[in-house]
Amino acid sequence: MRIAIASDHGGFDQKGPLASYIADELGHEVVDLGPDTADSVDYPDYAEKVARAVSSGDADFGVLICGTGIGMSIAANKVAGVRASSITSPAFAELFRQHNNGNVLCLSGRFVELDANKQIVKTFLETPFEGGRHDRRVAKIAALEATEA
Ligand code: RB5
Numbered sequence: 001m002r003i004a005i006a007s008d009h010g011g012f013d014q015k016g017p018l019a020s021y022i023a024d025e026l027g028h029e030v031v032d033l034g035p036d037t038a039d040s041v042d043y044p045d046y047a048e049k050v051a052r053a054v055s056s057g058d059a060d061f062g063v064l065i066c067g068t069g070i071g072m073s074i075a076a077n078k079v080a081g082v083r084a085s086s087i088t089s090p091a092f093a094e095l096f097r098q099h100n101n102g103n104v105l106c107l108s109g110r111f112v113e114l115d116a117n118k119q120i121v122k123t124f125l126e127t128p129f130e131g132g133r134h135d136r137r138v139a140k141i142a143a144l145e146a147t148e149a
Pocket of ligand 1: 008009010011043066067068069070071072
């Protein structure tokens, strides 16, 4: 799969190691959408890059890292077709895929250790959507989105 990744300064230190983990250990293609330095940046700018990559189909999934994961998820969810959430445990990563068909994983670079985030990423990328009753609910999210157009 093709995975788009980006961060702000709060997640920058974990972006490189997580990108390497996804490519080298999990075997996916990774597209790093920045930033290239740890300088202060605005998280919506990078959330938009990854969200648009996923929304357009250029990437299968997205990974965003900021201080908490919260700002990234709020911003990414403004792009049509994106289902993003701040996730801090493998259990939530699993449910995010199984029930919500989540496609943009937002991580905390300041409150969750790198090894824990690796486990969250692995679970996120390896868990399928369950469909069934969840399909109907996810379709209702898309319908809500359509009313905002
Ligand atoms: C930046 O200081 C911080 O606000 C950002 O990384 C993130 O945590 C926002 O939700």
